[in-house]
Amino acid sequence: MGQPKPVGRPERPDADADVDADVDADAEVDVERAARLVDAARCVLLDLDGPVTRLFPGDSWLELSRQVRDAAVDAAVAAGPGPLTGTLARALADQTDHVQCLRIVAHHAPHLLPLVADLVTRAELEVARTATAYPAAVRLIERTVDRGAQVAVVTNNDPRVVAVVLERARPGLTALLAGVHGRSVGTVDDLKPRPDLLLRGLVDAGCAPGDAVFLGDSVTDVQAGEAAGVVVVGVSEDAARRDELRAAGAVAVLPDLTALAPTTGDGPG
Incomplete structure (x- = not known):
């Protein structure tokens, strides 16, 4: 029978635990950075499909x-x-x-x-008509407006979709927005990654690019933000997508908006 193994120290470091700790630390830094940017912004620009709702879930x-x-x-x-x-x-x-x-x-x-x-x-x-706005997105819109800042939605979808989704979640929510900008009839030339939609949202809000933050879920969102001179926080539930957003230039990445508009009343989201 072999000698008993010593119990005072593991035979090799727990690399998985170290990686998990690093990931958790990075996530905390991202939350803090994103929260500071959103709380200080005079205008929060929101993409619709991803951060606010999921229009086409699954495949x-x-x-x-x-x-x-x-x-x-x-x-x-x-x-x-x-x-x-x-x-x-x-x-x-x-x-x-x-x-x-x-x-x-x-x-x-x-x-x-x-x-x-x-x-x-x-x-x-x-x-x-059946898409559900995430509760955290609704809270973020309301809290941003309550503190005297502006919110505008900038989406590559048809702009009429925004009111359909938001009004189901909270009647009157769309009226709180400084503006809604989306796909125009007869052209796709102004869609993200071009900065046009973001710049129109900033004009609506009377806000300079340096005083705004954009919450988006795609690399084209990050590119549009960079072109408009607006910092971008990436928002995606998919870890691989968050890595792509960070690599593209997002200053922070989050799985959703919950940390930016927390609550103890209705659970996650």
């Missing part, structure tokens, strides 16, 4: 992208034979983001943009 967003791809290619085929059909089909083949699909259509077949944009808008408005 449902993939189905919408498929519908956009199919509708665009079918319309090109119906217009008659020619190289456009193949070019458009190849450009759309691997695209899983419906907004990026709209950009591709606008580039290769701008005459088809109204058709596919209408499809996307109808789908967004439909899901908005």
Whole structure:
């Protein structure tokens, strides 16, 4: 029988525990940094799909992208034979983001943009009727306005979706916003990662970029914030996405908005 192992010290460091401690420490730093920025901001810019609600939960967003791809290619085929059909089909083949699909259509077949944009808008408005605004997002809007600052929503979705979602959560909430800016009819040129939507929100709020913070969930949000001169806090429940947001330039990353508008009354969210 072998000798008993010593019990006073483990044979090797618990590396997993050290990693967990580092992750927890980083998360605390992110919460503190994000809270300082939001509390000091004269204007909080919010993306809709992600930080405020989830319009297309699970893999449902993939189905919408498929519908956009199919509708665009079918319309090109119906217009008659020619190289456009193949070019458009190849450009759309691997695209899983419906907004990026709209950009591709606008580039290769701008005459088809109204058709596919209408499809996307109808789908967004439909899901908005049952989408739930996160309680923390509602609290953040209310608390920001209560302290005398402004809130504007800037989204690549149809702007009408914002009121549909927010009014279900709290009637009158949309009226608290300084502005709502989203996809315009007939164009996708001003969507994020361009800074246009953010800059319009800042004008509504009467706020300089350096006095604002933007809460977004995508790399294009971070790029739009950088282009507008606004610091960005990344918000995503997905750990890999948070790493992407940090790498893109987000000054802090959070899984959701709960830490920025805490409560003891209605649980997480």
